[in-house]
Amino acid sequence: MFSKEIKDGYVVGISDGGNIGDQITESEYDEIMTAIHSRPTATSGYTYRLKTDLTWELCELPAEEETEDDEATPEEIEEALEGIL
Amino acid sequence: MSIDTTKKVTGITYNGVTIPLGGTTVVERWTPTQDVITTASAKHTHNLGYTPDVIQIWDETAVFPATPETPISGWVLGGVVTKEGIGVRRGYNGTTLSMSYTNMGEGCITNTQFKYPTLSSSAKYLAGHTYIITYYKGAS
Numbered sequence: 580m581f582s583k584e585i586k587d588g589y590v591v592g593i594s595d596g597g598n599i600g601d602q603i604t605e606s607e608y609d610e611i612m613t614a615i616h617s618r619p620t621a622t623s624g625y626t627y628r629l630k631t632d633l634t635w636e637l638c639e640l641p642a643e644e645e646t647e648d649d650e651a652t653p654e655e656i657e658e659a660l661e662g663i664l
Numbered sequence: 665m666s667i668d669t670t671k672k673v674t675g676i677t678y679n680g681v682t683i684p685l686g687g688t689t690v691v692e693r694w695t696p697t698q699d700v701i702t703t704a705s706a707k708h709t710h711n712l713g714y715t716p717d718v719i720q721i722w723d724e725t726a727v728f729p730a731t732p733e734t735p736i737s738g739w740v741l742g743g744v745v746t747k748e749g750i751g752v753r754r755g756y757n758g759t760t761l762s763m764s765y766t767n768m769g770e771g772c773i774t775n776t777q778f779k780y781p782t783l784s785s786s787a788k789y790l791a792g793h794t795y796i797i798t799y800y801k802g803a804s
Contacts, residue, residue, distance in 0.1 A: 590697055592694060592696040593694075594693065596691050596693055597694060597797070611697075615791075615792050618697070
């Protein structure tokens with residue numbers, strides 16, 4: 580299953596195997612992926628957003644929000660990763 | 665770089681409780697078009713129909729070693745879903761590994777949707793990178 584997520588008129592992501600919004604065909608998925616790979620590089624403080632017509636729009640980057648940084652101890656890390664690694 | 669899809673995960677221990685796996689495994693490949701610094705607004709919904717026990721996230725686009733500009737490389741993210749939230753593996757810089765636990769808040773983890781794990785502001789999902797997200801659900 581291929582899908583894309585649209586928010587405020589922009590394509591914010593695509594998924595292969597998930598359901599993140601509107602279902603799309605594999606060919607549309609490939610088309611969007613091609614557009615993603617041609618994303619221009621923005622200067623500091625700016626970013627490019629992908630419009631639904633698959634053209635890039637330069638936008639000012641919003642200020643980063645601080646998030647809590649609750650770091651685990653090495654023992655907690657080891658315990659939590661047991662069985663995965 | 666590729667993910668080892670042949671590796672069998674049999675269980676995971678969290679806070680002394682072992683969650684047996686071996687049930688359902690769903691793999692998704694997600695590619696954001698913008699850098700995603702996880703905040704309350706950085707929401708991603710995956711209609712699984714159940715609550716996964718473990719979420720692992722692999723950046724298949726990144727190359728080692730990680731740098732300050734690309735702090736997420738390879739298999740740096742993994743999550744153990746609990747009622748408190750998701751334990752997030754982050755900060756792998758080639759030599760060390762760290763993890764943080766973030767309370768995702770009421771309603772963030774349900775049987776149909778959850779938000780991506782919240783990372784520190786120094787780590788983010790990178791535009792154009794493809795993340796392989798594996799959802800594990802143990803046999804009931």
